[in-house]
Amino acid sequence: MNINFSALPLSELSPGQRGSIYAVLGPGRGVQLRLSALGLRPGAVVQVLGYGPGRGPILLEVNGTRVALGRGVARRILVIPEKN
Amino acid sequence: MRIALVGQPNSGKSTLFNALVGLKAVASNFPGTTVEILRGRASLRGKPAEVVDLPGIYSLQAGDPAERVARDFLLQEKVDLIVNVIDASVLLRSLSLTLELAELGIPMVVVLNMADEAEHKGLKIDKEKLSQILGVPVVSTVASRGMGLGELLTALPQARVPQPPPYSPRVEEAIKEALPLIQGEPKYSGLPPRHAVLTFLSEEKDIPPNLRERLGCGKEGDPAVILADERAALAARIFREVARLERTKPGLREHLDDILMHPILAYPFLLLALFLLFFLTFKMGGLLEGLLMPQLEALGERIREMLGNGVLAQALAGALDGLFAGIGIALPYLLPFYLLLALLEDVGYLPRIGFLLDGLMHRLGLHGKSIIPFVLGYGCSVPAVLATRILEDERDRLITAALAVMIPCAARTVVIFGLVGRFLGPWTALALYLVNILAVAIAAALLARIFPATGPGLIMEIPPYRWPTLRTILGKTWLRLREFVKVAWPILIGSSFVLALAEALGWQPYLDTAARVFTWPLGLPAQAGVPLVFGILRKELALLLLAQALGTENFGALLSPGQMLVFTVFTIFYMPCLATVGALLREMGWRRTLLVVLGTTGLALVLGLFARLLSLAL
Numbered sequence: 001m002n003i004n005f006s007a008l009p010l011s012e013l014s015p016g017q018r019g020s021i022y023a024v025l026g027p028g029r030g031v032q033l034r035l036s037a038l039g040l041r042p043g044a045v046v047q048v049l050g051y052g053p054g055r056g057p058i059l060l061e062v063n064g065t066r067v068a069l070g071r072g073v074a075r076r077i078l079v080i081p082e083k084n
Numbered sequence: 085m086r087i088a089l090v091g092q093p094n095s096g097k098s099t100l101f102n103a104l105v106g107l108k109a110v111a112s113n114f115p116g117t118t119v120e121i122l123r124g125r126a127s128l129r130g131k132p133a134e135v136v137d138l139p140g141i142y143s144l145q146a147g148d149p150a151e152r153v154a155r156d157f158l159l160q161e162k163v164d165l166i167v168n169v170i171d172a173s174v175l176l177r178s179l180s181l182t183l184e185l186a187e188l189g190i191p192m193v194v195v196l197n198m199a200d201e202a203e204h205k206g207l208k209i210d211k212e213k214l215s216q217i218l219g220v221p222v223v224s225t226v227a228s229r230g231m232g233l234g235e236l237l238t239a240l241p242q243a244r245v246p247q248p249p250p251y252s253p254r255v256e257e258a259i260k261e262a263l264p265l266i267q268g269e270p271k272y273s274g275l276p277p278r279h280a281v282l283t284f285l286s287e288e289k290d291i292p293p294n295l296r297e298r299l300g301c302g303k304e305g306d307p308a309v310i311l312a313d314e315r316a317a318l319a320a321r322i323f324r325e326v327a328r329l330e331r332t333k334p335g336l337r338e339h340l341d342d343i344l345m346h347p348i349l350a351y352p353f354l355l356l357a358l359f360l361l362f363f364l365t366f367k368m369g370g371l372l373e374g375l376l377m378p379q380l381e382a383l384g385e386r387i388r389e390m391l392g393n394g395v396l397a398q399a400l401a402g403a404l405d406g407l408f409a410g411i412g413i414a415l416p417y418l419l420p421f422y423l424l425l426a427l428l429e430d431v432g433y434l435p436r437i438g439f440l441l442d443g444l445m446h447r448l449g450l451h452g453k454s455i456i457p458f459v460l461g462y463g464c465s466v467p468a469v470l471a472t473r474i475l476e477d478e479r480d481r482l483i484t485a486a487l488a489v490m491i492p493c494a495a496r497t498v499v500i501f502g503l504v505g506r507f508l509g510p511w512t513a514l515a516l517y518l519v520n521i522l523a524v525a526i527a528a529a530l531l532a533r534i535f536p537a538t539g540p541g542l543i544m545e546i547p548p549y550r551w552p553t554l555r556t557i558l559g560k561t562w563l564r565l566r567e568f569v570k571v572a573w574p575i576l577i578g579s580s581f582v583l584a585l586a587e588a589l590g591w592q593p594y595l596d597t598a599a600r601v602f603t604w605p606l607g608l609p610a611q612a613g614v615p616l617v618f619g620i621l622r623k624e625l626a627l628l629l630l631a632q633a634l635g636t637e638n639f640g641a642l643l644s645p646g647q648m649l650v651f652t653v654f655t656i657f658y659m660p661c662l663a664t665v666g667a668l669l670r671e672m673g674w675r676r677t678l679l680v681v682l683g684t685t686g687l688a689l690v691l692g693l694f695a696r697l698l699s700l701a702l
Contacts, residue, residue: 029308031540034476036312037092037142038545039177053347056443057452057542063176064205066341066548068439070451070541 402584449532646699
């Protein structure tokens with residue numbers, strides 16, 4: 001598998017930006033399965049809608065569903081940002 | 085005939101359940117082990133059936149208590165028919181669960197609920213094609229408005245065991261190769277074979293290397309994740325075959341979050357919502373109490389006269405007090421509180437509160453979802469403790485429950501306003517609430533030091549705003565009230581009986597002496613002992629008994645302002661009432677419950693001493 005160097009942690013995207021998920025790095029099986037059940041799995045296109053204040057969570061849309069993720073989880077999801 | 089409703093959270097499953105059961109039959113509810121399973125009898129086209137509403141789950145992989153309960157129920161209880169309820173507007177995501185359910189080999193009907201929502205999003209779904217691909221009847225409904233129910237009833241007898249398309253060849257090969265391996269394994273005997281094999285592949289620690297290779301796991305890959313991806317890929321293929329997305333303009337609803345989830349603008353609205361929640365609760369509660377209490381008191385007097393004066397008669401009169409206290413607290417305050425909370429929840433605002441306060445809760449070592457049990461705690465601690473089930477992580481559940489019991493419930497509110505509010509002014513009472521929040525926050529930070537966060541943090545779906553239906557709001561309110569009625573009320577009645585008995589037998593002096601351990605360091609009069617001891621049974625009793633022990637309701641004449649403050653602070657924090665202890669026992673076992681009891685009592689002593697020092701200094 002080629003390593004894609006343009007991949008960023010999801011938490012680095014700015015509000016409004018879209019990207020496709022490149023990898024979900026755990027932590028652990030339970031979290032990966034839960035994220036996968038919400039549609040957050042490699043290949044899925046996500047759009048960041050906004051951030052909570054402070055070190056607050058990230059609000060994003062995937063497959064027409066809105067999902068809130070803590071920063072800790074969002075850091076472990078790598079995305080390839082869409083060029084706009 | 086037993087029919088199980090299975091679907092993801094927010095799919096409108098409970099609305100459908102209420103529509104099926106509520107119309108023609110009285111729902112009879114039984115609590116599950118840790119997560120609620122609702123059962124109701126219904127007559128479906130003349131045939132009697134038991135309809136079971138399983139907790140909302142994203143998948144059958146046993147990740148959290150809800151998923152475990154749902155899976156065990158489907159495998160162990162004889163389920164004749166699965167109704168898979170899908171929120172049509174998120175069909176793509178929902179189909180993974182459908183594929184998992186198909187592996188169980190139980191006849192199934194698929195319900196595309198919230199068809200209006202899908203249309204609103206511009207999603208066109210070809211029902212016939214989906215039905216063809218899955219091999220089961222597919223009907224679309226709008227359960228909240230009762231649309232499509234007739235169609236569903238017609239489809240039920242045509243339920244079939246699903247025959248979805250196969251997974252990719254390598255997975256199908258792996259399934260074939262693994263089948264002999266689990267034969268004779270007691271763990272898997274009696275399970276539907278396809279489900280058993282896939283469970284074996286995803287949950288067994290050491291599956292043979294050739295099978296891992298077959299699945300394409302490599303050295304590090306997790307078979308469970310690979311199989312989940314496999315289902316997702318198949319779901320996506322099916323979705324592309326049956327659905328078409330037409331662009332629509334985002335409506336007003338989509339723009340609501342621009343304000344209500346805005347990093348700054350959201351907070352005034354949040355405060356307003358919380359203010360209205362409490363303000364309306366007190367307004368409506370006061371109104372109801374004014375209507376109810378005089379009647380109850382008059383009735384109580386009459387019964388008391390009839391009972392006479394013996395020891396047993398006095399004890400029975402005590403039990404009656406407990407019965408009436410339940411009506412006097414439960415109906416007036418809990419009812420409006422839980423009604424309004426259910427409204428906030430069904431509109432979709434409650435998860436948003438979780439999002440908005442996640443940053444704050446993070447600093448306390450918890451995350452946004454914990455806010456829901458905390459808010460519930462202002463009503464009654466019992467439903468608050470039970471609501472910690474929504475948290476995935478065990479450590480989060482424990483800490484949230486331990487903290488939620490320190491939130492002043494309706495009964496403690498009686499003490500705060502009856503003592504501090506009345507004699508020291510409403511602002512002091514309000515300040516106590518703020519001090520309480522501060523103390524809970526400090527306790528949270530301390531607990532986070534001792535038990536570092538292990539959970540992943542917030543992972544929460546934010547459902548779209550929806551018009552609530554009266555039926556689901558009433559259903560939810562009843563569920564939470566029922567926890568009070570079933571758990572707290574009997575203890576209230578029993579303990580009032582014991583209390584009256586102790587009084588009739590003249591035990592107070594002994595109890596006062598025993599309670600000196602607390603009343604002496606706190607600088608409270610010895611007579612405050614009995615109220616504090618029996619406050620464990622019912623916290624609002626502490627005030628009533630204090631009046632009895634002192635022989636007056638004019639507390640100001642016998643207690644200094646400092647003593648009133650100390651008494652109230654101690655009452656708020658010390659050991660949760662017996663009903664709450666019962667709920668804690670059910671949720672976390674006796675060791676941890678004991679820890680909570682000792683911890684809160686210790687904290688109450690510290691804070692009480694602090695209040696004493698403070699009042700001496702002022």
